Amino acid sequence: MFPELPPIYWCLALTRIILVLIPQLGYIHPDEFFQSIEVQAGKAFHVESNIPWEYNATFPVRSVTIPYFTIGMVYKLANVAEYFLKQYSTLSIITPYLVVVGPRFLMCALSFLVDLILYKICVNNNEKYKNRLVVLASSYVVLVYGTRTFSNTFELVLFALLQYYVCESLVFSNTLIKKREYLNYRYERSRTVVEKAKFHKLRLLLTSDSLRNCVQISVITVLGFFNRPTFLAFAMFPVFFWLYRGLGNKLVAPMNYHLRILALIVCSIPTILLSVLIDSFYYGYITWGEVGVLHVTIDNFVFTPLNFILYNMDSGNLAEHGLHPRFLHVLVNMPLLFGLLALFAYYNFCQAVYNLVTGRHHLLPTVRSIKGLMMLSYLGPLTILSIFPHQEPRFLIPLILPLVYLSTNSVFPESDNILIKLEASTLKNRAPEMAKSPTTFLKLWLVVNLILVLFFGFLHQGGVYRSGEFLYKDMKRHSRTDFYVVTSHIYSMPKSLVLQKSSDVLHHTKRTKYTVNKRFFLYEKGSSDLDLVVKDLQILRGKLQDYRWNFKSKKYKLILIIPSSLEDRLSYSANSQFEFKLVTTFYPHISTEAFPDLGQDLFYFYSNLGEQDFYRSVLRCLIEFFHSFGLNLYEIEV
Numbered sequence: 001m002f003p004e005l006p007p008i009y010w011c012l013a014l015t016r017i018i019l020v021l022i023p024q025l026g027y028i029h030p031d032e033f034f035q036s037i038e039v040q041a042g043k044a045f046h047v048e049s050n051i052p053w054e055y056n057a058t059f060p061v062r063s064v065t066i067p068y069f070t071i072g073m074v075y076k077l078a079n080v081a082e083y084f085l086k087q088y089s090t091l092s093i094i095t096p097y098l099v100v101v102g103p104r105f106l107m108c109a110l111s112f113l114v115d116l117i118l119y120k121i122c123v124n125n126n127e128k129y130k131n132r133l134v135v136l137a138s139s140y141v142v143l144v145y146g147t148r149t150f151s152n153t154f155e156l157v158l159f160a161l162l163q164y165y166v167c168e169s170l171v172f173s174n175t176l177i178k179k180r181e182y183l184n185y186r187y188e189r190s191r192t193v194v195e196k197a198k199f200h201k202l203r204l205l206l207t208s209d210s211l212r213n214c215v216q217i218s219v220i221t222v223l224g225f226f227n228r229p230t231f232l233a234f235a236m237f238p239v240f241f242w243l244y245r246g247l248g249n250k251l252v253a254p255m256n257y258h259l260r261i262l263a264l265i266v267c268s269i270p271t272i273l274l275s276v277l278i279d280s281f282y283y284g285y286i287t288w289g290e291v292g293v294l295h296v297t298i299d300n301f302v303f304t305p306l307n308f309i310l311y312n313m314d315s316g317n318l319a320e321h322g323l324h325p326r327f328l329h330v331l332v333n334m335p336l337l338f339g340l341l342a343l344f345a346y347y348n349f350c351q352a353v354y355n356l357v358t359g360r361h362h363l364l365p366t367v368r369s370i371k372g373l374m375m376l377s378y379l380g381p382l383t384i385l386s387i388f389p390h391q392e393p394r395f396l397i398p399l400i401l402p403l404v405y406l407s408t409n410s411v412f413p414e415s416d417n418i419l420i421k422l423e424a425s426t427l428k429n430r431a432p433e434m435a436k437s438p439t440t441f442l443k444l445w446l447v448v449n450l451i452l453v454l455f456f457g458f459l460h461q462g463g464v465y466r467s468g469e470f471l472y473k474d475m476k477r478h479s480r481t482d483f484y485v486v487t488s489h490i491y492s493m494p495k496s497l498v499l500q501k502s503s504d505v506l507h508h509t510k511r512t513k514y515t516v517n518k519r520f521f522l523y524e525k526g527s528s529d530l531d532l533v534v535k536d537l538q539i540l541r542g543k544l545q546d547y548r549w550n551f552k553s554k555k556y557k558l559i560l561i562i563p564s565s566l567e568d569r570l571s572y573s574a575n576s577q578f579e580f581k582l583v584t585t586f587y588p589h590i591s592t593e594a595f596p597d598l599g600q601d602l603f604y605f606y607s608n609l610g611e612q613d614f615y616r617s618v619l620r621c622l623i624e625f626f627h628s629f630g631l632n633l634y635e636i637e638v
Helices: 007-021 031-045 065-086 096-124 130-138 151-188 193-205 214-227 231-244 255-282 288-292 304-313 315-321 328-338 340-357 370-385 393-411 424-459 463-477 530-550 564-574 598-607 614-627
Strands: 481-487 520-524 555-563 580-586 631-636
Touching: 007 096, 007 130, 031 065, 031 096, 031 151, 065 096, 065 151, 065 214, 065 255, 096 130, 096 151, 096 393, 096 463, 130 393, 130 424, 151 193, 151 214, 151 231, 151 370, 151 393, 214 231, 214 255, 214 304, 231 255, 231 370, 304 315, 328 340, 328 370, 328 393, 340 370, 340 393, 340 424, 370 393, 393 424, 463 481, 463 555, 463 580, 463 631, 481 530, 530 555, 530 564, 555 564, 564 580, 564 631
Parallel strands: 481 520, 481 555
Antiparallel strands: 555 631, 580 631
16 A cells, blocks of 8 residues: 555554553643543443533534544443453453543544545655655654544544545546547547547546545535534635636536536535434434424424534633634644644745745646645635634644645655766765755654654643543542542543443443442632632531541542642641642643742752752752652542
8 A cells, every 4th residue: 555655654653553552641632531532431331421511412512423423432342342341251441541542542543544645645646755654644743633532633534535535536637638638639630530439439438527526525524514613614725626626628617616516515415414413312302202203393403513603603702712812823833733844834835925926827836736725725724713713723733734745845855766867976966965954854843743742642731641540440449438539730630531430320230220329529620729729628628527427337538639849839728737648649740730830949959959969969859850740649638
């Protein structure tokens, strides 16, 4: 499939898989759990979960079609495997590791579709692909974001598929037009009836290209729209290129444009209806009982993309999630995600504007070229998404494919196949000049992406997953103990990691049905002041002491999870009111909400330098420094 790919690509591909299986401890954004894993794990395993507001049945703004048939299916397969495993052993495969890594492994497999699509686009267009694949595979966007359970990651895969089918249609149409022109030319210049008949038959054998890939493009566009309505910003220009194919050529009638629009609409209807039905059944708007008695009205259906649009049209709702300057995507998020690729893309855009202004139209990409498609495939979405005041970096990750296609030759140019032999002196003089800059850019690209893989893949909020895993094991050991967990200055902890049976569900075995009491209580304090956190802990501790007095047979644990960088401030706020027992610290962990005070550490180092020998001071300072990049789990005596 991939002939003569460089070994570095295969190493990077293997690295992508290994990074998923390790697993990556980093926690980029709550949405990677709460818009996918938390929802599907709660349903599939009947465990406690924190369902976000987007999935509120009264006004759902998220479609479940894609998450259910991807992540949900992973969990259903795990349930089947668990059932058969229980027949022969007491082992369980449903663990926090599977809850996180199972879906990520699926996303990793889907991310390789992007690699395959880039390869196919390059080969179909007679472009070099080796270095493009290396740059794509070494990007932290693919290594980290591309293997996480964001709706934006599904958007990345769908956008890549859409570009593939549009590019394939463009290349096919351009080739077909050339064949038609050639056959018409030969037909018109044929001197005999036999010759004319031969070329006329050849013209009839040519395949029609007008509706090529129409079904695939319509299905992808609809699924992308239901996944994230902003997908229309990404799909707009590729779909336009598909509609415009061949127009302007005398062999392609203008009516084809309208015919293609109509065909896209017709082909979209089944996918729209199916997605609406799935969402309506999932959210309980319609039931099989109502279908059976034919008691179905328009109120039995929910159109989640419309709810999404209505919600985001309210500026007050957007303000709750954070308002950003409209230049954030262009000036911050693009360079943060794509680094040199974004900078070179901006440079090429400025060159295109210069060529347009100076009348060098022959140097501009056309609407029939892959380069023109790729350029508008990143400029269009970037411009449209910059209109909205809520701008997060992950919204732009689908742009990785067009940016790699356009800018790789500036970062990591691929040498041409030499068809003629040049003099050794010529090659010697040109080699340093050609190699110096690309090598520098490639090294810079690799170093920056390595740092970002470490930060977002392992350091950022890295203790949250491990703390959930610890609580899962601790609750298995203490099956008769209720756990009250308070978190501060960290991202929301997914309850599904703890895998505690839901108290809202009727559980059943082969012989009986039963309910369970809630054992896991989570209190998230966000970035509240530590004095308020300590005050809330006092109130909660008093409540648990009352419980313990009234229900002597029950046991309780009060746990605080907080970044170790706040250790001293916590001790000061508590002021010996109750005892904090440090159970364990999870490394590495960086909370930007509680970033370590490096200035204080440096001051501490200099102030103690004279009291003990230099090496001991340095060692102690380093220990304190690394300790501040952890997540502490305390147990408070009840």
